[in-house]
Amino acid sequence: MTNVRQLGPTGLETWIRTYGASASPGLDAVCAQKDAHTSLLYWFTDLDLAISEARQTGKPILSLRLLGRLDEELSCANSRFFRKLLYPDPRINQVLRQDFVLHWESVRPVPKVTLDFGNGRRIERTLTGNSAHLVLDPSGRIVDALPGLVSRDAFLELLAQARAFARADRRALPRLHAQAGTRRTPPPVASPSRAVAASRIAPTKHLVEMPLLRAVSVDPVDADTAQNHELHRRIHEAFAAGAEWAGLAGFVEWMYAELFQMPLGDPALGLDVPDPFEPPAPVRLEA
Numbered sequence: 001m002t003n004v005r006q007l008g009p010t011g012l013e014t015w016i017r018t019y020g021a022s023a024s025p026g027l028d029a030v031c032a033q034k035d036a037h038t039s040l041l042y043w044f045t046d047l048d049l050a051i052s053e054a055r056q057t058g059k060p061i062l063s064l065r066l067l068g069r070l071d072e073e074l075s076c077a078n079s080r081f082f083r084k085l086l087y088p089d090p091r092i093n094q095v096l097r098q099d100f101v102l103h104w105e106s107v108r109p110v111p112k113v114t115l116d117f118g119n120g121r122r123i124e125r126t127l128t129g130n131s132a133h134l135v136l137d138p139s140g141r142i143v144d145a146l147p148g149l150v151s152r153d154a155f156l157e158l159l160a161q162a163r164a165f166a167r168a169d170r171r172a173l174p175r176l177h178a179q180a181g182t183r184r185t186p187p188p189v190a191s192p193s194r195a196v197a198a199s200r201i202a203p204t205k206h207l208v209e210m211p212l213l214r215a216v217s218v219d220p221v222d223a224d225t226a227q228n229h230e231l232h233r234r235i236h237e238a239f240a241a242g243a244e245w246a247g248l249a250g251f252v253e254w255m256y257a258e259l260f261q262m263p264l265g266d267p268a269l270g271l272d273v274p275d276p277f278e279p280p281a282p283v284r285l286e287a
Helices: 009-019 025-031 047-057 077-086 090-099 152-167 170-181 194-200 203-216 221-240 247-259
Strands: 061-067 101-108 112-116 122-126 132-136 142-147
Touching (some): 047 061, 047 101, 090 152, 132 247, 142 170, 142 221, 142 247, 152 170, 170 221
Parallel strands (some): 061 101
Antiparallel strands (some): 112 122, 132 142
């Protein structure tokens, strides 16, 4: 199995011819993706190898950056939606397979929380996290980034745009980003879940409950699409203004700190807020 994976995308073809495409730990290991049978995509986990493949094929690289790992069940929520909603879609799957070299890299472990319902039932969920598909030209240089989760149709459009950016003369990139940044998507009106609506009635209680409610509530994909289009617009603005980063790692740090509001250097990713139920300090009486 290890030798098959080392063959790259042709190794996946060899596995399928030999063992079939049904769900198996072996197939997941070859693809480096949990539930790989749903999309049958080969993911590089070594960026240098991905760049080598891109140079040989002339394809741009779609480099997923995520909290957790794509080959584990409990990676960040966005990446789990990618696996279930985007990658298996026939139209998207064909574009990913034919037009891109795929790569993923974990930026840090994903925070997890255990919910105890008090009746013997416990579930584990990820608590926060965001991910993005970086777009690199065949030489491994950043040309765009697609933040967060968007709808299938929106993702297809963004992939087509990303492919064009990767093929364009780098001197034309600022102009292309400036043009793309003028397109606006009106935000949809999304109804909050009953738990979120109930929490909002009491502002103080809402402040305590909201981080967890975000973790267990599923926002409509359309709402995510509108929000992430706005984040993408800020990426367009940065490229259009000629922003420079300290390499690919510098861009990722900027994206998580400025767009996602979760600096990767923060050990708690902003989750270490004071407990409002912590007993107050004892009163000291002066003699």
